[in-house]
Every structure is written in structure tokens, then in C-alpha cells.
Amino acid sequence: MTRLSDQVWLRASSTRAVMAALEATGGPGSARFVGGCVRNALMGQPVDDIDIATTLKPEETERAIRAAGLKAVPTGIAHGTVTAVADGAPFEITTLRRDVSTDGRKAVVAFTDDWAEDAARRDFRLNALYADADGEVFDPTGQGLADAAAGRIVFVGDAGTRIREDYLRILRFFRFFAWYGQGEPDAEGLAACQALASGMGRLSAERVSKELLKLLAAPDPRAAVQAMARTGVLTQILPEAEPGPAFDAGIEQTADAALRLSLLLPAEASLLSDVARRLRLSNGVRDRLTAAASARRDVDLDITDAALRRAIYRHGRQAVLDGLARRSAEAPGRRMDAERLSGLAQSWSPPRLPVGxxxxxxxxxxxxxxxxxxxxxxxxxxxxxxxxxxxxxxxxxxxxxxxxx
Incomplete structure (x- = not known):
């Protein structure tokens, strides 16, 4: 029997209150933690969100939560999801489900009380792990625990079938590999992603960009990005991408996903603006990418302090810092020069024009x-x-x- 190690979130009073409320209605074992919180606890990673699966129907879940004096929010009740709020903390609770039909973007689901059916519709085996209120782990696929221990990202069942259910799972495959993978990507999963990459054209730009930025925020996404490039997945979503030495060097210098994205692309303001518009990036990210490209033209690692101050006045502090970061990634041997100039940019505040x-x-x-x-x-x-x-x-x-x- 596998049990989660001592976890602050598991023994928190808010967590216990939610689980007790569900089991008071559904009985012992009617609710289990699922997905990321279980996976991360097993892999020694931080737990940010707590998701719960239950045999209760959504209406029963809502009543159970309110009967316990907690707040219940029907955030996705058509798909079985109710969010409970205890001590200000949210808990996403979803009824066990099985897919009735899928179209590559979304699924029509039916509720079930079969934990194996619920596990069978999930994306990866290490995400199909459950734990009860005491931390005992359940592994319906029989291989999720081993995958979590080995850092393997393997689709549940047939990889192609899982991808055709939702083509975003291609990007999720690479994103989870970036965050949790060890060694080489799973060969069957990689081949399925390559064969079905064109299906990502059905996805909304917002879903693609959100997943891409999460991938780039991983501690070291280089192996995942290289695998995306080899399989044609990167070209499918970002045909302008040019992963190369600057991107590789930049990964070691910054954890900023937006800046890492810019290092995948040519430093051309108009091109970056077009990419941001196509990916439906926020206006803030779009403006930052284009401003950094413009600032890069005016800054290099030989710039004088006086010229750097003028660039900060013209382009803004963040744009100059981003421009310097790109110059540093392009010339990693001059990192000390970049750090000195960045220090000046951080400390100097441009004055306002004194006349009008x-x-x-x-x-x-x-x-x-x-x-x-x-x-x-x-x-x-x-x-x-x-x-x-x-x-x-x-x-x-x-x-x-x-x-x-």
C-alpha cells in the first residue's frame, strides 16, 4: 500500500472539512483527491491546487457542501464540477465521468460511480492517481505510481485515442515532460503527437497559448522544445520559431515564460506583434514583446551608461531589461556585462520632461x-x-x- 507522505494540505482543517462533508453524504471512500495534488505529493513537488473526485452527483455535492456550512459554487455543473470554498481556499470537486463522445476539443460526458472508468478518460497515467482522506493512494491504471517514480509521461491506454479526444493533449504531453519528465519522452506518445499534430489546428488560440506559456515556465523546457521541433509540433503552433543557442542560453538566465517565448522568435517587433495577435496573448504580453524588440535595436552590451539611460527614457525600464536579456542570451560569454547594465537599468529612474x-x-x-x-x-x-x-x-x-x- 502506498500512502502520501505528511502533507500540510492533506491535514489542513479546510481540506478535512470538505472531505468530511462529502463522505457524510456519500459514505466512506466516496471522495478522493485526484490528479496534480496526488502526483506532486508523490514526486516531491509543490501542491498548488487541490482537486477532488467523487461518486456524488453534482447536485448532491452542492447540497453536501452547503449542509456542512461551506460555500458551494457551481463552476461547471454541466460537466460535474462544483467548487467548495473552506477557510478561503477553493477545492474543485468533480463527479466521476466517462466520455460519451468527443470532437477533439471538448467531450460530452456521462456520470459514473466507477473509479476505473474515470481514470480511463484521463490523459496520462501519473495524472490518474487518487488518494483518500487519509492519504492512501489508488492506481486504477496499475502504472501511474511507477510512472510518477520514474518521471515517465505516458498516455492512459492508446495514445492516439487520447489525443483524438482532445488535441490539446499533444501540448500537455510536452508540458508535463518539461515539468516532470526524466530521460527520453515516451516513444509511443511522441509518435502519436507527431502523427496527429495537424489536429491542433482545431484548438482555440487561447488554449494553445496558455499551455505553451505553462510549458515555457518549467525549470528547463529545452528538451521538451527540442522534441516539439523534431516532431513538427512546434512548427504547427509557432511556425516562426527558431529554437537555437540564444534560446538555450536564455533558459539558464531567466525563468520568465514571456521572455523565453520571445527568445524562440526573431527579434522583429512586427513579427512578434503578429504572433501575439494570432495566439491571442494578453495586450500586456504583446506590448512587452514588441517593446523589447524595439529596445534591443538601441541597446547592446557595449552601450555607454549615458546611452543606456537614454534608452530607458525612450523605451521604458522593462523593455530595456528585456532587450539586455536577449543580448545576453545571444552572447552568453558576456553575462557579467549584461548584469552590470541590468543593475544600472534597475536602479535608475528616468526623470520627466521638465518643460511643456x-x-x-x-x-x-x-x-x-x-x-x-x-x-x-x-x-x-x-x-x-x-x-x-x-x-x-x-x-x-x-x-x-x-x-x-
Whole structure:
């Protein structure tokens, strides 16, 4: 018998309250922890989310949770999911299910009380592990425990069948390999992903980008990305990708998934903008990728401190830091230079432009296009001189006189 080691989340009062509420209605063994919390506990990884499977129907789950004085939220009741909230912590509770039909994106399900049926519809064997309230582990596929111990990512049953049920499982195969895999990827799973890669075209961009960013956030996703490239999966979702030495070096320098994504792509602002739009990335990520590409043109590892300050003023601190990170990845032997420049960028705050239209009006320049031209000329001169803190009126007057000839 395998039992989970002492886990804070397992003995937390909130966890015990939810499990007690379910078993008070369904009886002992009617609820078990499932998936990531069990897998991570076995593999010594942090547990962030607690999912529970139950033989109770969704309506029974909802009533049981409320009867215990806890909050119940019907977050996905059509698919059997109710979220319980205890001491502010959410617990996603889902009725055991079997697939009735699938179309590669979503499934029509029927509820069951058979734990083996529920396990059979899951993606990977190490995700089809269950544990009761006392931490005793159940392994319906008979191989999930061994996979978790060995770091193997293996589909439940036939790999092709699992993928055709939901083509996102191709990306999940590589994502779980990036996070938990050891050695080489499972050969059968890899071959199925390669053969069925075109099916990912059915997926929404949001699902693809979310999975891709999770993959890139792994401690070291290089082996997974290389396997994606070999099988054509990477080209299917990101045809512009150019995994190479800069990406490999960047993985060791940053854990930032957005920055790692940019290192997979050419540093061209328009191309990055197109990719972000196609993948439906958030506006914040899109703007960050394009700003970093623009900043990279103005920063290199030989840049003077004065020029770096001007770049920060022009592009913003984050864009310059990202641009320097890319330069560092492209020249990993100069990491110390990059770190010094990044330290300066972190510590220096750009001042605001010290003059405006009102200052020009006081000098006799009426509002209009000339005001904008003069302010731009002032800004260029002020930046070139290193952001002086005084003499602004004289500088403006000199520019006015020069334009009046």
C-alpha cells in the first residue's frame, strides 16, 4: 500500500472539512483527491491546487457542501464540477465521468460511480492517481505510481485515442515532460503527437497559448522544445520559431515564460506583434514583446551608461531589461556585462520632461504645431546632454531663436 507522505494540505482543517462533508453524504471512500495534488505529493513537488473526485452527483455535492456550512459554487455543473470554498481556499470537486463522445476539443460526458472508468478518460497515467482522506493512494491504471517514480509521461491506454479526444493533449504531453519528465519522452506518445499534430489546428488560440506559456515556465523546457521541433509540433503552433543557442542560453538566465517565448522568435517587433495577435496573448504580453524588440535595436552590451539611460527614457525600464536579456542570451560569454547594465537599468529612474507647452507660451510661442516641434527638439537636446536639471528656459529660448533665424 502506498500512502502520501505528511502533507500540510492533506491535514489542513479546510481540506478535512470538505472531505468530511462529502463522505457524510456519500459514505466512506466516496471522495478522493485526484490528479496534480496526488502526483506532486508523490514526486516531491509543490501542491498548488487541490482537486477532488467523487461518486456524488453534482447536485448532491452542492447540497453536501452547503449542509456542512461551506460555500458551494457551481463552476461547471454541466460537466460535474462544483467548487467548495473552506477557510478561503477553493477545492474543485468533480463527479466521476466517462466520455460519451468527443470532437477533439471538448467531450460530452456521462456520470459514473466507477473509479476505473474515470481514470480511463484521463490523459496520462501519473495524472490518474487518487488518494483518500487519509492519504492512501489508488492506481486504477496499475502504472501511474511507477510512472510518477520514474518521471515517465505516458498516455492512459492508446495514445492516439487520447489525443483524438482532445488535441490539446499533444501540448500537455510536452508540458508535463518539461515539468516532470526524466530521460527520453515516451516513444509511443511522441509518435502519436507527431502523427496527429495537424489536429491542433482545431484548438482555440487561447488554449494553445496558455499551455505553451505553462510549458515555457518549467525549470528547463529545452528538451521538451527540442522534441516539439523534431516532431513538427512546434512548427504547427509557432511556425516562426527558431529554437537555437540564444534560446538555450536564455533558459539558464531567466525563468520568465514571456521572455523565453520571445527568445524562440526573431527579434522583429512586427513579427512578434503578429504572433501575439494570432495566439491571442494578453495586450500586456504583446506590448512587452514588441517593446523589447524595439529596445534591443538601441541597446547592446557595449552601450555607454549615458546611452543606456537614454534608452530607458525612450523605451521604458522593462523593455530595456528585456532587450539586455536577449543580448545576453545571444552572447552568453558576456553575462557579467549584461548584469552590470541590468543593475544600472534597475536602479535608475528616468526623470520627466521638465518643460511643456505652457513654458513655450510664456516665451511667446502660441499653441500649435510649432509647440510640438520645439518640445521634441528640446527633448533631444536635453537627453543628449544627460538630463540636466537646470537651464531649461535658456535652452528653450535658444531653440526658439534658432528657428526664427
Amino acid at each position: 507647452g505652457k513654458d513655450l507660451a510664456r516665451l511667446g510661442v502660441p499653441p500649435g504645431p510649432e509647440t510640438g516641434r520645439l518640445l521634441k527638439a528640446f527633448e533631444d537636446s536635453w537627453l543628449a546632454d544627460g538630463f540636466p536639471t537646470e537651464g531649461h528656459a535658456g535652452r528653450l529660448q535658444a531653440l526658439i531663436n534658432a528657428r526664427r533665424g
